Amino acid sequence: MNPQQFRQALADHGINLTDHQMQQFQTYYEDLVTGNEQVNLTSITERDEVYLKHFYDSITPAIVSPQLQNQSLTLCDVGAGAGFPSLPIKIAFPQLKVTIVDALNKRISFLEKLVDHLGLSDVTLIHDRAETFGAKKSQYREAFDVVTARAVARLSVLSELCIPLVSVSGIFIAMKASQADDEMTAAKHAVEVLGAEVAQTEKLSLPVNNEPRTMIVMNKVTNTPDKYPRRPGVPNKKPIS
Numbered sequence: 001m002n003p004q005q006f007r008q009a010l011a012d013h014g015i016n017l018t019d020h021q022m023q024q025f026q027t028y029y030e031d032l033v034t035g036n037e038q039v040n041l042t043s044i045t046e047r048d049e050v051y052l053k054h055f056y057d058s059i060t061p062a063i064v065s066p067q068l069q070n071q072s073l074t075l076c077d078v079g080a081g082a083g084f085p086s087l088p089i090k091i092a093f094p095q096l097k098v099t100i101v102d103a104l105n106k107r108i109s110f111l112e113k114l115v116d117h118l119g120l121s122d123v124t125l126i127h128d129r130a131e132t133f134g135a136k137k138s139q140y141r142e143a144f145d146v147v148t149a150r151a152v153a154r155l156s157v158l159s160e161l162c163i164p165l166v167s168v169s170g171i172f173i174a175m176k177a178s179q180a181d182d183e184m185t186a187a188k189h190a191v192e193v194l195g196a197e198v199a200q201t202e203k204l205s206l207p208v209n210n211e212p213r214t215m216i217v218m219n220k221v222t223n224t225p226d227k228y229p230r231r232p233g234v235p236n237k238k239p240i241s
């Protein structure tokens with residue numbers, strides 16, 4: 001997907017990027033490739049692949065949940081790595097207030113320079129683990145309208161990292177490749193215990209290569225019990241079952 005195809009594919013969904021936004025994506029692409037020489041950010045560096053598998057793919061949550069497009073919501077991206085999915089969403093919808101938390105400081109340092117270079121405001125970058133970031137006394141607990149995560153952990157683990165951050169009546173969007181059904185079955189109990197329920201499971205495929213994707217949207221229906229998330233590493237070792 002070249003940049004013009006990217007622009008058209010989004011326009012087909014009513015998302016119209018300005019020349020300035022297109023320039024921001026070009027800058028993002030260049031900084032990603034340059035930054036990748038110093039820090040391991042991505043295995044995808046070919047331009048058209050970056051536009052499809054990183055930029056377009058990152059914006060799909062705003063296609064599935066159009067409320068992201070029109071309001072100044074607070075959005076937290078857990079384990080964003082090189083900024084996916086939240087920074088492409090932020091470029092497309094600049095009114096959003098974005099917070100990124102990632103356990104790897106080198107990636108946060110890359111993002112600091114990138115956000116500055118792109119001239120984005122209302123982006124907060126935090127080096128932390130989601131388990132402590134969302135813990136009982138954290139100011140970030142249950143503080144976000146929307147929480148996103150892509151390629152961070154299996155759903156049973158991811159739910160414990162992300163659902164505690166979502167405010168009651170907010171949403172959690174988990175971006176998955178094709179094998180989401182088994183993960184959803186395994187995570188069913190965890191989702192309930194953490195105070196959420198699955199509202200929507202959207203199967204889609206990327207343009208151009210038709211790669212399958214599953215987007216799981218959960219509603220936060222009640223407060224998360226204080227004991228979650230457990231200590232760093234515990235959700236992964238012993239997922240709620």
Ligand code: SAM
Pocket residue numbers: 078079080081082083084085101102103104107128129130131149150151152161
């Ligand atoms: N979301 C990005 C994407 O889709 O390209 C990055 C995916 S990368 C495979 C996973 C990222 O999650 C890494 O940057 C890692 O540091 C971060 N991560 C993993 N576990 C985490 C945790 N418990 N708390 C915060 N970040 C975490």
